[in-house]
Structures are given as structure tokens and as C-alpha cells.
Amino acid sequence: MWGLLSAPLAWLLVVYVGSLALLVVSAFFSLDDFTGKPTTELTTSNISEAFTQGEYLSLVVRSVAVASAATLLCFALAMPAAFYIARLASQRTRRALVVALILPLWTGYLVKAFALRAVLAPGSEYGNGGFMSGLIGWSPGFGYVAVTLTLAYLWFPYMLLPIYAGLERLPDSLLDASADLGAGSMRTFRSVMLPLLLPSIAAGSIFTFSLSLGDYITVKIVGGTAQLIGNIIERALLAPNQPLAAAFTLWPMLIMVTYLAVMGRAGAFKNL
Amino acid sequence: MQLSALARLVLRLVTYAVLAVVYLPLALIFVLSFNSAKSIAWPPVGFSTRWWEGFLEVESARDALLSSARLAFVAMLIAIVLGSMLAFALQRYEFYGKNFISFLAVLPIALPGIVTGVALRNTFVRFGWDLGFLSVVAGHATFCIVVAHNNVIARLRRIAPTLREASADLGATPFQTFRLVTWPLIRSAVLAGGILAFALSFDEVVVTTFTAGAGVQTLPQWILNNFSRPNVLPYVTVMATLVMLVSLPIAWLAQRLGDSNPG
Amino acid sequence: MKKVGALAVALLGAVTLGACGGGDDSGAMLDELGDGEGAVNLVAWAGYVEDGSTDPNVDWVSDFEAETGCEVNVKIGNSSDEMVELMQSGEYDAVSASGDATLRLIAGGDVVPVNTDLIPNYADVFEGLKNKPWNSVDGKAYGVPHGRGANLLVYNTDAGAAPSSIVDMFSPDSPYAGKISVYDSPIYIADAAIYLMATQPELGITNPYALDQAQFDAALAALETQKSIVGQYWALYTDQQAALENGSITLGTTWQVIVNLAKANGAKIDSTLHNEGATGWSDTWMVSSKAKHPNCAYMWLNHIISPKANAGVAEWFGEAPSNAKSCALTADPNHCATYHADDEDYFSKVYYWTTPTKECLDGRDVECVPYTEWVNAWNKLRA
Numbered sequence: 001m002w003g004l005l006s007a008p009l010a011w012l013l014v015v016y017v018g019s020l021a022l023l024v025v026s027a028f029f030s031l032d033d034f035t036g037k038p039t040t041e042l043t044t045s046n047i048s049e050a051f052t053q054g055e056y057l058s059l060v061v062r063s064v065a066v067a068s069a070a071t072l073l074c075f076a077l078a079m080p081a082a083f084y085i086a087r088l089a090s091q092r093t094r095r096a097l098v099v100a101l102i103l104p105l106w107t108g109y110l111v112k113a114f115a116l117r118a119v120l121a122p123g124s125e126y127g128n129g130g131f132m133s134g135l136i137g138w139s140p141g142f143g144y145v146a147v148t149l150t151l152a153y154l155w156f157p158y159m160l161l162p163i164y165a166g167l168e169r170l171p172d173s174l175l176d177a178s179a180d181l182g183a184g185s186m187r188t189f190r191s192v193m194l195p196l197l198l199p200s201i202a203a204g205s206i207f208t209f210s211l212s213l214g215d216y217i218t219v220k221i222v223g224g225t226a227q228l229i230g231n232i233i234e235r236a237l238l239a240p241n242q243p244l245a246a247a248f249t250l251w252p253m254l255i256m257v258t259y260l261a262v263m264g265r266a267g268a269f270k271n272l
Numbered sequence: 273m274q275l276s277a278l279a280r281l282v283l284r285l286v287t288y289a290v291l292a293v294v295y296l297p298l299a300l301i302f303v304l305s306f307n308s309a310k311s312i313a314w315p316p317v318g319f320s321t322r323w324w325e326g327f328l329e330v331e332s333a334r335d336a337l338l339s340s341a342r343l344a345f346v347a348m349l350i351a352i353v354l355g356s357m358l359a360f361a362l363q364r365y366e367f368y369g370k371n372f373i374s375f376l377a378v379l380p381i382a383l384p385g386i387v388t389g390v391a392l393r394n395t396f397v398r399f400g401w402d403l404g405f406l407s408v409v410a411g412h413a414t415f416c417i418v419v420a421h422n423n424v425i426a427r428l429r430r431i432a433p434t435l436r437e438a439s440a441d442l443g444a445t446p447f448q449t450f451r452l453v454t455w456p457l458i459r460s461a462v463l464a465g466g467i468l469a470f471a472l473s474f475d476e477v478v479v480t481t482f483t484a485g486a487g488v489q490t491l492p493q494w495i496l497n498n499f500s501r502p503n504v505l506p507y508v509t510v511m512a513t514l515v516m517l518v519s520l521p522i523a524w525l526a527q528r529l530g531d532s533n534p535g
Numbered sequence: 536m537k538k539v540g541a542l543a544v545a546l547l548g549a550v551t552l553g554a555c556g557g558g559d560d561s562g563a564m565l566d567e568l569g570d571g572e573g574a575v576n577l578v579a580w581a582g583y584v585e586d587g588s589t590d591p592n593v594d595w596v597s598d599f600e601a602e603t604g605c606e607v608n609v610k611i612g613n614s615s616d617e618m619v620e621l622m623q624s625g626e627y628d629a630v631s632a633s634g635d636a637t638l639r640l641i642a643g644g645d646v647v648p649v650n651t652d653l654i655p656n657y658a659d660v661f662e663g664l665k666n667k668p669w670n671s672v673d674g675k676a677y678g679v680p681h682g683r684g685a686n687l688l689v690y691n692t693d694a695g696a697a698p699s700s701i702v703d704m705f706s707p708d709s710p711y712a713g714k715i716s717v718y719d720s721p722i723y724i725a726d727a728a729i730y731l732m733a734t735q736p737e738l739g740i741t742n743p744y745a746l747d748q749a750q751f752d753a754a755l756a757a758l759e760t761q762k763s764i765v766g767q768y769w770a771l772y773t774d775q776q777a778a779l780e781n782g783s784i785t786l787g788t789t790w791q792v793i794v795n796l797a798k799a800n801g802a803k804i805d806s807t808l809h810n811e812g813a814t815g816w817s818d819t820w821m822v823s824s825k826a827k828h829p830n831c832a833y834m835w836l837n838h839i840i841s842p843k844a845n846a847g848v849a850e851w852f853g854e855a856p857s858n859a860k861s862c863a864l865t866a867d868p869n870h871c872a873t874y875h876a877d878d879e880d881y882f883s884k885v886y887y888w889t890t891p892t893k894e895c896l897d898g899r900d901v902e903c904v905p906y907t908e909w910v911n912a913w914n915k916l917r918a
Contacts, residue, residue, distance in 0.1 A: 110492050127780060244911075
């Protein structure tokens, strides 16, 4: 058994986890004053810079807010769509609809981000904007709203798939029983379906939240002057100040580990 | 569950509205690839096919496409082998630390790409390893393993363990059992996992940016670097449309393979 | 689990120790020019290494490749910081470094002195660019001068007349409020310092890169106020170009090449220089200490400062060339005059990008804010 496990384990442990560990350790390195390169002299200044400065704390809060908003938006759209497809659509259209909604996952992250840029670009009195601005004369422009919308658009299939799979697995008998006991649809949904769907929703939200939290490319494409955690990490890395960048990466690591733990309790890992 | 006609209608509308919203931006890119002007401003200025005619001559685009294909292929192979091994180990055996390993396997996908990218780059640079094709492969394979693993383990769970036992009872060696019983049952899942891994690698840009050296430029990197360059922008929209058109049938195929029942 | 745990600890230990290793390879100066290695990897400012893909008529790379057999791969560095980071990775052979990168690269051991005897065209470089504090140490040249220029202002001609003062970039009452474009790099703090030199002379700033804590804090305050009128912080030159073309930006700090490109696409813009004095650059091509293609690197250095190529890039980018013979070869016969190619007096008033250090660059006896603090302050400003 160890034979089967050792090769992938070696890869994951040494290359990946080892790199993460090295990264965490490097957050405590300082930059040499003269050469500007990281030394092995330990310091807590990077940690204190990343964790005590008000501007960065507000940045982290903002990032969590944007990631949460994108996740919620995904859920708000995926839930009704998945419900319709799984329980109301005819057998024939069911597969077609699922496939149709999942396919964009394959068209590529950048293609979609730039497509949204083409939709949301603001116009001005000096020039034309994108599709929305050209069509209705207004667009939210580039900023946190555009980032949230784009992130929700990008990760929507990741939320839809698990919820749909969860709905498919839901035994009809439970729903019938609930109706027999006199519960209306909303009540059945709230008290029977949602709790059973929780693991699927949790699983879907992991991808959506994590992908949104660390994103920096979408921010650059549709965010205007907006900045999220990923952007600060990139900035620090390009300064170049690798130890400081490492210190900043502790934020998404801590947030995600916490999130994974919470979602794990909600049963997310059973259905990953 | 009984729902009112109104509720059914609303749900149906929402679903189709979502469908429309999902495809609108993609359709826009398709339309813009025929724009005679080199911009994404709306409305498009005129109709022209010259970008479609000329884009194969853009050397950097061709090279980027090949680069991505090579990279994704290698990453897929590694992912299939290692991911399947991991799936077998996790599905067949109970051992202390199993949950930890499962958690570990999810980490590359659960942690934001920038964390993975920065971590790997740091490791490569510190140990003086050359940043180039192999370093990118290493990065991609790491998260592709998870994807392949997920597909295979899901299929393994649906296969009755009694089949293997029966095969052994009939005198087959473990290898024969694998070749004649297990493999036919899992191969479509392995393939689906491989296709998914290929797509993931083909599309990936964050980890790539941090682990690629001077000589590597994948297609996503090419798109990122050139979308803002007005003279190359039209070719980017053409390339984007192509990627869409090619990936759709492949996606459909992967969907069919993943869903197909064992045996 | 114990077994795995022990393994993990051992690995962590090994990994950390390994990280402490870090060999030190400082390459030596090339003594003799050998055959080309077939390729050269460059880090360059946008517009410095043009191979016809931006504009088919703008190409000084193809002839180089044909002549030397060195295939050119260029990575555009969007800021000096990015260039330092790229060179530290050891993946590139040569870099066109501005003054705020050169000394960092030298101190970090990422570049080596350049044997100017192996570069014939060096003889024709303006004397005013040779052996300067930013491109030489102890009389040893660390690169060849590429060219120099001042950071300009770009403005939308429909929005108003040419702004003559930097105040329009910083004042909350600026007529361009909301449509201002600022260079997204810590070095821009120097521009805020120039603004203060004009509007708050009592601060006593004489060199925008030599700021003591009080002056630095004042500059940051000015930048904080500026945030409310900024529409774009540009890192990619193409971002500013796109914004100028669709009119969402009507005033900003810029390079002439961006203005030219946007104008060619129909933008109604022009460039101007404000009268308070400008930041600028004097760029140097340097060779990496870890260059895998040193011979090709030297050949490139010789080529880019050759009269024809240097004239081409100076005109395309919009800067003063470094080769005196280039002035006769520019398409616009007045190019060198317009860009003050030989005017040392003009450039004495341009504040070239320089790395701020703790020892004040203007020689004062106080402690000045070093560049690492500039970076931290800028990151917080943008957060």
C-alpha cells in the first residue's frame, strides 16, 4: 500500500507542502540592507507589517467581503437553476441544460475575464465604452462591483455542479414524506432539502471562495484602482521583497485553512 | 414537492436568464473577432475577417499554443498516473492519517493559486533550479493530481468490491485482475480525469506566471500579455474564440465519459 | 501518523537548511568576445526592443538576429522594481536598467562590470553619459548608456489647453479630477516631492530622492489627497494607452511612446512638460552575472547603441539617444534638439530615477528614508 501511496505522497509532501513550509519560514527572513536580497537573519518585521498595519487589515477585510459576495451571488443563481434543472426540467433538457451551463468552464479563465471587460468597460464623453455602456449608456465601470460580478461569473459552474449533483441524489421519498406531513414547498425546502444539500453547497463554496479570495488577475483586468490580497502579494514579490510577500501569503493561508475546517464540518469533503 | 405555476415559471426564467448571461460575454468576444477596428469598444466599427485570415501567421500565438499543448499533455500524464495511484490507495485501505492525506490532496486546489505559485517559485529559486518548462510542469501537475484523483476515486466507489474478490477467487493474479476487471471499469473515469486535468493545465495562468522562466510562454500568458496591445488584440479575440469552439466538443465528451456507468 | 510526522519534521529541517545554502556566483567581466550562443534573453522597458510586432516599420531586432544568429527573447519590465526582481532570478542575460535599479543590481551582485573594449560603439557615446554615479563604480563601467529623457504629462486636447503646472496632477480642485493617470510605482513619490518643492518650499526639499522623515510624510500626505482624483494607476503602458484612447483618462504622467501609440489610434492627446521640473531616466544596458548567453549579450549591447538602432529606439520611445552619431540618422532631423540630446544643462535639472538611500543623496547630515520604506509606504497607499 505504501508503494501505491509513496509516489504521489512524495510529490505532494516534499514538493508542495515543503514549498509551503519553506514559504512560511521565509516570512521571517529579513532583507539585507546593502544587497537587497533575503538573508537568513530572522525578524518579525514582515509579520508585523502584514498583520498590524491598518491599511492591510482593511484590505484583508475587503478581500473576504468580495470573496463572500461573489460566493453568495453564485449560490443565489446556482440554487434556483440547479433546482429547476434537477426537479422541474424534462429528462431530455436536463442533461442539455447542465452541459450548457458547465461548458463555459472550459473556455478559459482569461477569455471570460476579458469578455467581461469588454462588457463592463465604462464609456466617457471622449470615447466609447464596452457592450453595456454602448447598449444602455451605463455600466458599473471598473472597480469592486465589477470584480465581484466577474468573479461570480467565472466560478458559477463550480457552485452549480455540486448543488446539482446533491439535488439528484436527494431521494424523492423524503420530499414526499415531508409533503405528506403537511409541509408546504418552502417549508420542505428549508427544513428538508437545504440541510441535506449543505455538504454540496459547502463543497461548491470552497472553490468559489478560495478562487475569489486570492485572485489578482481579474482585479487587474476589471478592477480599475481596486486592490485585493493577491495584488499586495504580487506587489511585495516584485518589490522585490520575497519575505514580505511570504508574510502576506499567510493571510489567505490562514483564512482558507479556517474556511476548509468549517466547511469540512459541514460535510464538504464527503462529496468532493 | 408541489410548486405553484408561478414558482415554476420564475425558476424556469431564472435558469434561462442565467444561461443567457453566461453566454453573452462569450458571444461578444466572437462578434468582436470580426470587428474591423482593433478595440473592444461597442458598437463594433465594421465587419472584417482579416484577423481570422492572418492570425496563424502571428508567430508568438502559434508558439504559445504549442507550448500550452505540450505542457498540458505532460501534466495530464503525470496527474493521471499519480492521481490514480492516490485514488486506489485512499479507496482501498484504511489507515491512520487518511483524512490528512485527503486534505493534503485538496490543498493545491483549495489554496489560492498565488500562494501555490509564490511558494513553488521560492523553492525553485532558492535551490537554484532552473525556471523553465519543467518547473511549470511541476506546478501544474501538483493541482492536476487532485482533479484526476477525484474522478478515479468517485468511480472506484461505485464499483462493487465483490468483483475484485470474485476475480481473485477465480485464480487471477492482481495484475490480471487489474487488467481484465478493474481497468475496463475505470478507464473512462481516468480519461475524463485526464481531459479535465489537461483543460485545467491549458487554462492556468497564475501558477504558470510564477514558475515559468524566460523561455516559456503559454497561451494564457500570451493572451494576458497581448490583450492590452492594440495591434495584437484582434488576434487575441480570434484565439479566444478558437479556444471556445475547440473546447466545447471536448467538454461535452468529458461530460459523457465521466457520467458513463461502469461496465 | 508518527512516522509521517517525523518525516515531515525532517523534511522541513532539510528544506530550511537547504535554503540557507544559497551559493554566490558572481560572474567575471568578459575578457574576450566569443561566438554567439544562438539566443539572448533580455529584460527591457516597453518599446526598447522592437521586432516589428508592434508596428511593422519599427524593427531593430530582425537585422540583429540575422547578423549575429542570436535569437532575441524579451521580457518587458513594467517598473524598475520588476526588473530588479527579474534579474535576481538569474534567468536573463541583459537588462535596460534605470538609475533606480542599477545600483541595486550592482550591490546585489546581479550584474557584472562591462568590458567596454569589446563594444566598439561605446566610443561614440556622449561623454556626459559615461562613468556616472549610477552606471559605474570605482571607475569601472557597469553597462553602456542607452538614452535618457524626462517623464512627461499627457493631456486630452479636447479637455483643455496644455497644463503647465504639476499642480493639476495633485490638487483636489484639479479640472481633470477623476480622470488622472498616475504611474504605479514607489518611485512616483519623487514626483510628489517635486510638487512639494513648488508648493511647500518651507519643507526644504532640494532632491526629490533625498527625503527625511518629515519631508517623506508630507509627500505621502500629498499622494493620499491625490487618491481622490486619480482614475488610474498604470503599471502596463498599454493600460494607459487604452485609457487615453477611450477617453477615460485626460491627464497623466507618461512616456512619449505611449502618447505616440495612442495618437496613432486616434486619441486626441498631446504631451507636455510641466515647469516645476520633472523626474526622468538615464538608462543603462547591463549584463547579468548569471548570463547564459554572455557573448550574445555583448553583441546586443553593441547593437542597441549603434547609430542606426539607437536612433530608431530614441525616436520610437521618445528620448535622447546615447550615441552622438544617431542624431544624423533620425527620421526627424530635429529629434536630438527636441530631446536635448547634448544639452547637459537641461538634464542637470531632470531628476533621474535614483534609489533613495539612508545616507541622503543631497549630502545632508540627517537620515533619509531608504527605498524599502518607499516600497512599504506605496504598498500601503495602494492597499
